Every structure is written in structure tokens, then in C-alpha cells.
Amino acid sequence: MVTRIRAGDAGAYGALVARYRDRLARYAFHMIGDREDAEEALQDAFVRAYRSLERCDDPARFGAWLYGILVNRCRTTGARAARRRRMFVNDEDAIHGAAHPDQSERVEWADVVGRALARLGSEYREAFLLKHVEDMEYEEMAELTGAGVSALKMRVKRAREQLQRFLKEAEHV
Amino acid sequence: MFEERDDEDMLERVVRELRRPVSVDRAFDARVMSEITRPDAVIPVARPLRRVWPWLAAAAVLAAVLIARPWAHPSARPDAFQFVLVAPQAASVSLVGDFNDWDPTRAPMRSAHGGVWATVVALAPGRYRYAFLINGIEWRADPAAPAARDDEFGSPSSVVTVGGRRS
Numbered sequence: 001m002v003t004r005i006r007a008g009d010a011g012a013y014g015a016l017v018a019r020y021r022d023r024l025a026r027y028a029f030h031m032i033g034d035r036e037d038a039e040e041a042l043q044d045a046f047v048r049a050y051r052s053l054e055r056c057d058d059p060a061r062f063g064a065w066l067y068g069i070l071v072n073r074c075r076t077t078g079a080r081a082a083r084r085r086r087m088f089v090n091d092e093d094a095i096h097g098a099a100h101p102d103q104s105e106r107v108e109w110a111d112v113v114g115r116a117l118a119r120l121g122s123e124y125r126e127a128f129l130l131k132h133v134e135d136m137e138y139e140e141m142a143e144l145t146g147a148g149v150s151a152l153k154m155r156v157k158r159a160r161e162q163l164q165r166f167l168k169e170a171e172h173v
Numbered sequence: 174m175f176e177e178r179d180d181e182d183m184l185e186r187v188v189r190e191l192r193r194p195v196s197v198d199r200a201f202d203a204r205v206m207s208e209i210t211r212p213d214a215v216i217p218v219a220r221p222l223r224r225v226w227p228w229l230a231a232a233a234v235l236a237a238v239l240i241a242r243p244w245a246h247p248s249a250r251p252d253a254f255q256f257v258l259v260a261p262q263a264a265s266v267s268l269v270g271d272f273n274d275w276d277p278t279r280a281p282m283r284s285a286h287g288g289v290w291a292t293v294v295a296l297a298p299g300r301y302r303y304a305f306l307i308n309g310i311e312w313r314a315d316p317a318a319p320a321a322r323d324d325e326f327g328s329p330s331s332v333v334t335v336g337g338r339r340s
């Protein structure tokens with residue numbers, strides 16, 4: 001697919017967008033915490049990736065390379081958005097959340113989780129999401145973030161500790 | 174909401190929540206495609222120089238192997254290493270480092286006499302960063318070992334190099 005796009009078939013890029021969009025969107029939303037900023041970051045990552053496709057050394061690892069672009073983009077956007085961070089809930093929740101008690105409880109839990117996540121420092125949030133939500137190996141994470149494996153392990157460990165603390169605090173509010 | 178659950182259960186619930194699919198605006202794909210097909214968009218055509226990179230990469234790998242001379246190193250089998258810390262006031266001390274994922278529960282140290290804490294761990298050849306965790310809250314570097322100069326997370330840590338490899 002990457003080879004076809006490099007050969008000038010821009011339309012083929014649509015298939016790559018469709019393939020990676022949802023997973024990357026999840027990371028961007030949780031990392032940034034704001035829907036519009038997250039979509040903007042995601043769109044920018046896809047456009048940047050297209051425009052610098054010649055620098056993708058291994059087309060078979062396009063996904064990982066694209067992830068790296070998004071991670072960097074989220075760092076930039078996240079710093080800007082931190083001051084006005086708010087919780088993101090997905091569309092389904094927003095539409096149907098209050099209609100059913102179970103759904104309502106889940107929306108509440110999603111809100112608690114989102115707020116706790118937003119309280120983490122961006123480096124801790126990034127490491128936690130990549131490790132536990134995106135299920136990456138530390139070596140992969142190191143490649144994406146530019147941080148050392150030891151530092152990433154420490155960030156994940158501290159993120160877990162802090163999340164547990166924030167959630168317990170929320171429980172007592 | 175989760176008073177009876179332990180911490181691991183809580184984290185599992187958090188991860189489950191965060192792994193739920195997130196929807197994207199339906200026009201998203203169209204926006205991306207519109208952006209990349211604008212007349213002034215850069216078309217990603219491969220440059221001839223790219224053909225040189227595999228050869229340069231191969232040369233770099235060969236040079237690294239010749240410099241490192243892995244065949245000259247001792248076997249990669251783990252050796253037992255003792256770590257010692259004098260901390261008379263400590264109620265507990267754990268050894269944490271790259272070799273145990275910085276998990277304090279995996280290498281608790283034992284106190285002998287005079288507040289001397291020690292533990293033994295098996296380490297394969299390599300370079301490791303480590304520290305002591307005192308009373309579960311205080312991080313301390315090993316005063317008898319080199320400090321980690323490339324510390325990336327703000328806490329003091331030390332370096333041990335096993336098997337004669339240079340750090």
C-alpha cells in the first residue's frame with residue numbers, strides 16, 4: 001500500500017487512514033482529553049505522514065512510524081490544551097448515557113477515569129496509555145517516545161500509583 | 174464505587190474503560206484526503222538517495238560489531254551479585270532496577286546487624302540502573318557505585334556493569 005502511494009496513488013492513502021484511524025483516535029483522545037484538539041492532532045499526523053512518506057524507512061512498519069508522528073503531535077497539542085482540559089466521553093455515551101441506569105453508571109465511571117488520567121503528568125499519561133491501553137512493549141515505546149526503557153518503566157509504575165491514588169480520592173468525594 | 178476491589182482490579186477496570194472504541198467525526202477521512210490532495214500538497218516520491226541507505230546501515234552495523242567484538246565477551250549466563258546498603262534507621266529496604274522492572278516486591282533486602290541491608294540477584298552481562306527504596310518511599314542511590322548520569326526520571330540511581338562490558 002505504501003509503495004502504491006509513493007508511486008503516486010494518493011487515493012490508496014484512504015485505506016491506510018481507515019485502517020489506523022480508530023486506534024490512533026483513541027490514543028489521541030485519551031492523551032489530549034479534548035475531542036476537537038484530538039481530531040486536529042490526528043488529522044495533522046495523517047497529513048504529515050503522507051507528506052513525509054519518503055522518510056518511512058520500512059513500509060511494513062508504517063503503523064509504528066505513524067504512531068511516532070502522532071505521539072509527537074499529541075505532545076505539542078497536549079501542552080497547549082492542558083490549561084483547558086476537559087473530560088472526553090464518546091458519542092454513544094453522550095447520546096444514550098442517561099437513558100439507562102447501567103449506562104449512566106458507566107458514563108460516571110468513564111468520567112472518573114478521564115479526570116484521573118487528566119491529572120497525570122503528560123509523560124506519565126503517555127507511558128501509561130502506550131503500555132497498558134495500546135499494549136506496547138517497552139522497546140517499542142522507547143522507539144516512539146525517544147525515552148529510555150528504564151525511564152518508561154518508572155513512568156508507568158508511577159502513573160499506576162498516581163492513578164490508583166486519584167481514583168481512591170474520587171471515591172471519597 | 175470500588176471500595177472492595179484491590180488496586181489491580183481497579184487498574185484493570187481503568188484499562189478496560191480506556192480501551193473502549195472512540196468514535197471519530199464521520200467527515201474525518203474526507204478531510205484528511207482533501208488535505209493531502211490539495212494542489213500544493215507535497216507528493217511523496219522516493220528519492221534515488223534512498224537506495225544508498227541500506228548500504229550505509231549495513232556498514233554501520235558491521236562497524237559496530239567489529240568495535241563491540243561480542244565474541245570476546247564472557248558467556249551471557251547470569252552471575253550472582255550482592256547489593257549492600259547501610260541504613261540503620263530503615264524499617265525496610267528494597268532493591269529496584271532495570272533487572273526487576275523497578276518492582277520493590279521482587280528484591281526485598283534483609284537486614285543483618287548494624288543496619289546493614291543486603292540481597293543477592295542474578296544478573297546477565299549488561300549495564301543496569303538501580304536504586305534502593307527505603308521504607309517504601311525514599312529513593313536512594315548506591316553510595317558505593319557510580320551514579321547514573323543518564324537518569325531520565327529525576328530520582329537518584331546508580332549503575333552496575335556486569336560481564337566487563339563498558340557502560
